[in-house]
Amino acid sequence: MAFENLQGKILAHYASHAEGKTxxxxxxxxxxxxxxxxxxxxxxxxxxxxQDPEKLGSRQEKFDRGRHEEERLIKALQxxxxxxxxxxxxFSVLNGNFQGxxxxxxxxxxxxxxxxxxxxxxERNFTALQKKGIEAAFPGYYLQCQMYMHFLKIPQCLFxxxxxxxxxxxxxxxxxxxxxISKGMxxxxxxxxxxxxxxxxxxxxxxxxxxxxxxQYCEFFNFCWTQKRKAND
Ligand code: SF4
Numbered sequence: 001m002a003f004e005n006l007q008g009k010i011l012a013h014y015a016s017h018a019e020g021k022t023x024x025x026x027x028x029x030x031x032x033x034x035x036x037x038x039x040x041x042x043x044x045x046x047x048x049x050x051q052d053p054e055k056l057g058s059r060q061e062k063f064d065r066g067r068h069e070e071e072r073l074i075k076a077l078q079x080x081x082x083x084x085x086x087x088x089x090x091f092s093v094l095n096g097n098f099q100g101x102x103x104x105x106x107x108x109x110x111x112x113x114x115x116x117x118x119x120x121x122x123e124r125n126f127t128a129l130q131k132k133g134i135e136a137a138f139p140g141y142y143l144q145c146q147m148y149m150h151f152l153k154i155p156q157c158l159f160x161x162x163x164x165x166x167x168x169x170x171x172x173x174x175x176x177x178x179x180x181i182s183k184g185m186x187x188x189x190x191x192x193x194x195x196x197x198x199x200x201x202x203x204x205x206x207x208x209x210x211x212x213x214x215x216q217y218c219e220f221f222n223f224c225w226t227q228k229r230k231a232n233d
């Protein structure tokens with residue numbers, strides 16, 4: 001049949017150039033993940049077990065689309081007269097074990113600097129953001145921005161989200177939140193303190209089935225759940 005398994009082949013293409021395959025550090029964008037094992041696997045880079053190609057490809061495809069939206073919006077911001085600096089801005093701390101790469105630094109109308117973070121969202125997530133705000137709707141994104149502000153010493157952030165359905169923009173401006181940063185640092189240190197010992201997977205229900213949403217989308221699903229492993233391994 002012509003174009004058989006086209007979707008699978010496309011996802012395999014995305015998986016073949018997936019970023020983060022062998023990172024070897026914890027990225028600020030990963031720190032808010034619900035699963036400490038998933039974060040630990042990111043940190044352990046080359047030693048990670050095989051990932052599910054379709055989920056890895058799907059993640060990379062979303063990442064590529066997000067980057068495309070980011071580029072478009074930055075061009076539009078510049079076209080609207082805003083100065084966007086440090087597109088390659090980054091930090092690396094804890095001996096390189098924790099790193100962050102920002103979308104940029106933007107200046108407001110008075111010349112004040114803000115960490116700039118851009119995401120894209122489907123209609124459902126966009127509506128959740130509008131209803132609840134970033135901290136409640138997407139605490140992982142909020143934590144990511146908090147870590148950027150903390151380590152780059154820029155105490156305010158402009159967070160923009162593009163609605164993938166219609167191009168509408170969600171905007172949040174917020175400052176450093178010491179309590180969230182401390183919690184993030186505690187989580188980070190806890191994961192790093194595991195050393196070579198992989199943290200436990202997320203809990204399963206009574207039948208041993210992973211009902212937790214992060215597992216359904218995780219590229220380590222097969223590793224964690226479909227091999228014969230010890231109960232909490
Ligand atoms: S499959 Fe679930 S338990 Fe395993 S690393 Fe991913 S999120 Fe964690």
